[in-house]
Amino acid sequence: MFKMNKAAGKKGVKLCAALLTAVIMITGCSSGSGGASDGNWVSIEDRYTVDPEKPAWQLDKKEEVTDLTWYVNADWWNTDFGKDIVTKKIKEDLNINIKFITGDDTKLNTFFAGGDMPDLLTVFDSNSPVVQKAATWAMPLNDLAEKYDPYFNKVAAADTLNWFQLADGKTYGYPNYSNTQADYDSGNIPAKTAFIIRKDVYEALGSPVIGTPEEFENVMKQIKEKFPTLIPFGFNSIGEGTGSLGDTLQDFIGVPLETENGEFYDRNQDEDYLTWLKTLNKVYRDGNISDDSFADDGTAFEEKVKSGKYATMLLDGTPQQGGNLQIYLSANEGKEYVAIDGPQSTKGNAPTLNQSGITGWMINFISKDAKDPAKAMQIFTYLLSEEGQLLMNYGIEGETYKKNADGTVELLPAVKDLQLHNADKFKKEYRMGEFMFFGHDRHKALSADAFPEAIKQMQEWGKGKLKPHFILENISPNQGTPEARALSAINAKWNSTLVSMVRAKDDASFDNALAAYKSFLGENRWDDIVKIRSEKMKQNKEKLGIQ
Amino acid sequence: MNGKVAKEDLDSRIFDTLNIILLVICTVIIVVPLWNVIISSFSSGKALAEGGFIFWSPEFSLENYRAVFNDSSIWQAFFISVSKTTIGVVTHVFFCAMVGYGLSKKYIRGRKLYVAMGVITMFFSGGMIPTYLLIKSLGLLNSFWVYIIPALFSFYDVVILMNFFRNVPDSLEESAKIDGAGDWHIFLKIFIPLSMPAMATIALFNGVGQWNDFMTTKLYITDQSLYPLQMMLYEIIVQSQTQSMQNIGGSAVIETTTKGVQLATIVITTLPIVLIYPVLQRYFISGMMLGAVKE
Numbered sequence: 130m131f132k133m134n135k136a137a138g139k140k141g142v143k144l145c146a147a148l149l150t151a152v153i154m155i156t157g158c159s160s161g162s163g164g165a166s167d168g169n170w171v172s173i174e175d176r177y178t179v180d181p182e183k184p185a186w187q188l189d190k191k192e193e194v195t196d197l198t199w200y201v202n203a204d205w206w207n208t209d210f211g212k213d214i215v216t217k218k219i220k221e222d223l224n225i226n227i228k229f230i231t232g233d234d235t236k237l238n239t240f241f242a243g244g245d246m247p248d249l250l251t252v253f254d255s256n257s258p259v260v261q262k263a264a265t266w267a268m269p270l271n272d273l274a275e276k277y278d279p280y281f282n283k284v285a286a287a288d289t290l291n292w293f294q295l296a297d298g299k300t301y302g303y304p305n306y307s308n309t310q311a312d313y314d315s316g317n318i319p320a321k322t323a324f325i326i327r328k329d330v331y332e333a334l335g336s337p338v339i340g341t342p343e344e345f346e347n348v349m350k351q352i353k354e355k356f357p358t359l360i361p362f363g364f365n366s367i368g369e370g371t372g373s374l375g376d377t378l379q380d381f382i383g384v385p386l387e388t389e390n391g392e393f394y395d396r397n398q399d400e401d402y403l404t405w406l407k408t409l410n411k412v413y414r415d416g417n418i419s420d421d422s423f424a425d426d427g428t429a430f431e432e433k434v435k436s437g438k439y440a441t442m443l444l445d446g447t448p449q450q451g452g453n454l455q456i457y458l459s460a461n462e463g464k465e466y467v468a469i470d471g472p473q474s475t476k477g478n479a480p481t482l483n484q485s486g487i488t489g490w491m492i493n494f495i496s497k498d499a500k501d502p503a504k505a506m507q508i509f510t511y512l513l514s515e516e517g518q519l520l521m522n523y524g525i526e527g528e529t530y531k532k533n534a535d536g537t538v539e540l541l542p543a544v545k546d547l548q549l550h551n552a553d554k555f556k557k558e559y560r561m562g563e564f565m566f567f568g569h570d571r572h573k574a575l576s577a578d579a580f581p582e583a584i585k586q587m588q589e590w591g592k593g594k595l596k597p598h599f600i601l602e603n604i605s606p607n608q609g610t611p612e613a614r615a616l617s618a619i620n621a622k623w624n625s626t627l628v629s630m631v632r633a634k635d636d637a638s639f640d641n642a643l644a645a646y647k648s649f650l651g652e653n654r655w656d657d658i659v660k661i662r663s664e665k666m667k668q669n670k671e672k673l674g675i676q
Numbered sequence: 677m678n679g680k681v682a683k684e685d686l687d688s689r690i691f692d693t694l695n696i697i698l699l700v701i702c703t704v705i706i707v708v709p710l711w712n713v714i715i716s717s718f719s720s721g722k723a724l725a726e727g728g729f730i731f732w733s734p735e736f737s738l739e740n741y742r743a744v745f746n747d748s749s750i751w752q753a754f755f756i757s758v759s760k761t762t763i764g765v766v767t768h769v770f771f772c773a774m775v776g777y778g779l780s781k782k783y784i785r786g787r788k789l790y791v792a793m794g795v796i797t798m799f800f801s802g803g804m805i806p807t808y809l810l811i812k813s814l815g816l817l818n819s820f821w822v823y824i825i826p827a828l829f830s831f832y833d834v835v836i837l838m839n840f841f842r843n844v845p846d847s848l849e850e851s852a853k854i855d856g857a858g859d860w861h862i863f864l865k866i867f868i869p870l871s872m873p874a875m876a877t878i879a880l881f882n883g884v885g886q887w888n889d890f891m892t893t894k895l896y897i898t899d900q901s902l903y904p905l906q907m908m909l910y911e912i913i914v915q916s917q918t919q920s921m922q923n924i925g926g927s928a929v930i931e932t933t934t935k936g937v938q939l940a941t942i943v944i945t946t947l948p949i950v951l952i953y954p955v956l957q958r959y960f961i962s963g964m965m966l967g968a969v970k971e
Contacts, residue, residue: 204914205930208900230898231911235804239895242805243812306926321927428935432724448927485926553743562929570926580927 168268168497173277176503184514185278186223186507195225195504198247200240201491206231213560214524219517223507241266246498249505251566255293255304255488255603263301267494268502270300270509277503284513292487292672303509304489305568310673313484313597317574320591321448322377322482324471326441329464330356339441340473342408349417352440361417362409363439365446366430371627373445376483378405381443381471383478386601391670393604393662397623401476403643409631410639423628437461443471447584452552454583465583468590481596485570487673488602493566512567522572522579524561530576538576545578599673604665612661615653622649717741717939724936740940749900750908750944757904758948760823761886768882769875771828776837777863794831804895811896822896823904827886833878840874841867880956887949905945912941 173179177188208229211220220226230236230247237259240246246266252259270290274281288309290300312318324339331337333355339345352361365373376396384399396402412418425433433439434453444450458465474480495505511517519538523530529544540548547555556563562579573579580588606612626646633639669675712730720737723729744750778784779791802810816822844867852862868875890906897903 204911232894232898235894238805239808242808245812306928308926319927428938432721432935436722449929451929490926490928565928568926568928573927 181279184280184510195501198228199249200230200247202252215560215564246496248499250494251491267301273506278506278510281510302492302494304492306485307489317571319588320482322445323468323587325466330440349412359440360419361440363442366425366427373443377445380483382474383481393659447587451581451584455581458583468587480594482594483598486602487599518572540578600669604662606661717943740936744940753905753908764886765879765883772833776834780838780841818899909941909945
């Protein structure tokens with residue numbers, strides 16, 4: 130019932146309206162929402178001369194501390210700066226002070242409307258107009274590098290820069306966790322998906338193979354008999370998406386990414402995949418999938434992982450669940466989860482597990498209103514360089530980690546101990562692995578400490594099963610188009626359809642749910658969406674140089 | 677005759693019984709989840725993870741509350757919440773009462789126009805972005821006063837008060853005037869004391885609103901030292917949803933708060949307003965309808 134009344138005018142109604150319009154026009158236009166100017170190209174003549182062989186932060190002689198505001202479009206971002214080992218070092222090395230602002234899309238809109246842009250900006254959705262129209266409000270990284278810090282080009286991945294190029298041939302944003310083909314080929318990126326089973330359950334059943342739908346069904350029944358307190362099969366929380374029963378399961382059984390002639394393939398209606406959904410439905414009807422699994426949110430799912438409630442899981446995001454799996458393992462030696470081959474394609478396809486793609490995750494920009502774009506650029510270079518990456522992941526050599534003779538990195542015992550036993554304190558004082566604006570998985574491979582013990586076997590299992598999904602990235606219709614609206618309706622429909630199918634009472638209702646989804650596609654511009662997607666896939670292949 | 681009375685008696689008894697049953701059901705539907713949140717917030721993580729209890733937790737622990745109160749910012753947020761609510765309510769009620777008092781007098785010039793203007797604001801607002809621009813040009817971004825000034829006036833509350841003041845007999849005002857009282861004196865010494873029920877009603881409305889409001893903070897405040905409790909709660913709840921975010925990058929791990937801490941925060945943020953509510957409740961019941969009917 131709390132209504133904030135907006136400006137109550139003091140004139141007649143018409144006058145009031147006219148005045149309001151005028152005010153909006155004046156404020157809206159005079160603030161020039163970052164569109165009119167071409168950036169704040171400060172001079173660095175009296176500070177330093179650029180050197181392509183040396184990062185600019187080492188050359189910059191600017192005396193006073195540079196204050197920067199950095200907006201992160203996520204409410205969960207930890208806004209502390211300079212209190213922990215990692216950010217303290219950044220603060221000292223670059224002589225900066227960062228004030229973080231967090232928020233969601235609403236807050237982001239107010240920035241653009243109010244014209245008060247922060248110096249740096251991080252967003253998550255590469256399809257959003259903010260990213261697509263970055264040229265209007267952000268400064269091009271290519272020019273920034275040339276003018277202030279050419280060393281940037283040494284530490285940034287060329288493929289990633291190309292991928293983010295806009296129509297004017299320039300790149301404005303740079304992401305973290307962007308994996309190129311070379312990264313996939315190097316074998317340094319760990320898989321993050323696995324079908325896992327509790328070791329005690331697995332051994333009690335005599336290490337069964339769970340490859341075919343029939344085997345899967347039977348093993349679930351056996352689990353129910355022998356371990357009545359456990360839920361035989363679990364999956365990531367459904368929430369807004371499809372948990373791990375959508376793309377993750379499709380990747381797990383190796384559903385093709387494209388049609389034979391390189392066009393968009395509707396993986397949701399793949400026969401192989403539907404066979405497995407039917408199997409899951411049978412398992413559900415046997416009472417071996419819990420109704421709670423569909424209702425649990427992320428937190429509830431995590432609590433179940435922590436307490437080992439599920440006998441088997443199709444888990445996406447093993448590193449994200451690493452902490453919980455580790456907690457469970459520490460308390461239940463010998464009952465830990467292990468990855469096994471699990472469900473296989475009924476058509477003989479090999480798994481094509483997905484990892485973070487070339488689009489990455491958080492995309493970082495320097496805005497045209499940046500007070501000192503040279504400093505901002507130095508931050509990019511610093512965090513992308515080997516030094517910055519090591520700092521972000523492992524802290525400071527001698528203080529928190531040591532380098533071994535073979536080039537690997539090891540956290541010092543005291544630090545490791547804190548990480549395991551007092552996570553809150555570790556987060557406050559060390560904060561390693563969290564300041565991830567330019568993080569990349571390749572540096573995780575340097576250390577045995579990068580991942581908890583609990584998931585190492587799962588990552589080992591996933592070796593050689595990854596396949597880049599680059600061609601499928603950013604192929605949705607542009608935001609604001611009727612097709613984009615139709616697609617979001619379709620996605621929502623698919624989520625509910627998937628749940629209805631797995632929870633169907635009998636084969637007829639399973640088929641009905643699927644048929645309803647198919648007719649929904651027909652009513653919602655599906656053909657147009659497929660066209661757009663095929664077209665965008667073609668463009669992706671051109672960008673990536675794939676034939 | 678007698679039979680008729682008995683029949684009415686029976687009818688009303690059936691009606692009352694049905695009413696009571698219905699209300700009990702409604703109450704249970706509301707109370708059980710609340711109770712479950714409170715009990716869960718006092719549970720150990722292990723008990724929460726295993727779940728399965730509704731009314732009583734198998735394992736009590738104060739760990740969640742310890743974790744919340746250990747966070748120094750919660751005290752600051754509590755202070756902000758309390759100050760914004762008290763200052764906001766007092767100023768809001770006083771301001772609306774002044775406007776309502778003025779508009780309740782038939783001899784005010786342009787009264788119809790003012791009322792019409794007010795009514796329009798009840799149905800139309802500038803929208804989020806224009807309001808943001810207004811707040812920005814008023815220099816209220818990142819200022820404590822953004823909680824107070826924009827919330828000073830609500831025409832809805834003015835209407836309630838206006839009707840209430842109208843019900844005060846004119847003769848009271850006239851006799852006071854004859855005794856030499858000025859407008860302020862009459863307003864403060866006669867009308868306000870007589871309208872206490874209405875004031876309390878509006879204070880309660882507005883107080884609950886102020887206490888629960890986090891949108892204002894979300895839009896206009898970036899300085900964490902100005903965060904009220906609700907915003908902290910909002911952030912804690914949102915943190916837990918990060919895991920369900922799509923395409924989480926590679927092996928990036930975001931530590932999220934546990935369910936127990938979330939529940940404890942919910943209890944802490946909701947408790948004060950729940951405690952105050954019954955105190956004002958009696959005014960609320962009498963005041964709500966008092967100004968509604970014109971003589």
